[in-house]
Amino acid sequence: DAKTTQPNSMESNEEEPVHLPCNHSTISGTDYIHWYRQLPSQGPEYVIHGLTSNVNNRMASLAIAEDRKSSTLILHRATLRDAAVYYCILKSSPGSYQLTFGKGTKLSVIP
Amino acid sequence: GAVVSQHPSRVICKSGTSVKIECRSLDFQATTMFWYRQFPKQSLMLMATSNEGSKATYEQGVEKDKFLINHASLTLSTLTVTSAHPEDSSFYICSASSWFSYEQYFGPGTRLTVT
Numbered sequence: 001d002a003k004t005t006q007p008n009s010m011e012s013n014e015e016e017p018v019h020l021p022c023n024h025s026t027i028s029g030t031d032y033i034h035w036y037r038q039l040p041s042q043g044p045e046y047v048i049h050g051l052t053s054n055v056n057n058r059m060a061s062l063a064i065a066e067d068r069k070s071s072t073l074i075l076h077r078a079t080l081r082d083a084a085v086y087y088c089i090l091k092s093s094p095g096s097y098q099l100t101f102g103k104g105t106k107l108s109v110i111p
Numbered sequence: 112g113a114v115v116s117q118h119p120s121r122v123i124c125k126s127g128t129s130v131k132i133e134c135r136s137l138d139f140q141a142t143t144m145f146w147y148r149q150f151p152k153q154s155l156m157l158m159a160t161s162n163e164g165s166k167a168t169y170e171q172g173v174e175k176d177k178f179l180i181n182h183a184s185l186t187l188s189t190l191t192v193t194s195a196h197p198e199d200s201s202f203y204i205c206s207a208s209s210w211f212s213y214e215q216y217f218g219p220g221t222r223l224t225v226t
Contacts, residue, residue: 032213036215038155041202041220041222042219042220043115043117043204043205043206043217043218043219043220044155044204044206044217045217046214046215046216049213049214087154098145098157098160099145099157099206099215100157101147101154101155101156102154103154104154
């Protein structure tokens with residue numbers, strides 16, 4: 001599986017935008033970029049995914065570089081509830097294939 | 112999104128006993144379920160993948176005779192930790208997916224403490 005690299009931790013002030021980067025220089029043409037997050041003492045939850053085009057949903061936006069070697073998860077207005085570990089994961093198939101979790105980025109939100 | 116439940120949420124057991132953890136997909140049929148383990152301050156590590164009606168596929172280093180997985184229906188998978196020891200104390204998380212889904216749905220996790 002292609003590897004992703006994320007900063008260990010980031011901080012953001014409440015109600016400000018947050019840009020969480022992910023590098024994946026060895027991404028293959030069929031790899032989708034998935035983002036999950038894990039709140040303290042909970043199971044992970046899906047945030048967003050994309051292949052080539054930028055994607056938006058109610059939780060976040062995903063900006064994918066033109067060469068697909070990096071991507072950025074954007075939280076438009078961070079809230080205290082967004083404090084979590086965010087994982088950037090590459091997956092070549094939908095649904096039934098396992099996710100390989102790296103260390104992720106621990107996001108702290110400062111009130 | 113779909114809901115996955117786990118039971119129990121917390122369990123404390125004595126060394127040498129066995130513990131069963133249930134994972135249920137409440138509103139969809141999960142063709143595949145996954146079991147993960149997470150030690151404090153570490154990331155999730157996949158233990159095994161199970162398809163309904165088939166034997167589970169275990170990751171390297173995970174003892175299949177110690178961690179028994181049953182996926183008897185499209186909505187239920189169980190993980191039994193046999194002869195538990197203190198080093199098995201961890202946060203166990205299941206997830207469920209279907210072949211047509213781009214998303215995995217995770218349970219809330221079960222915190223196992225072996226004394």
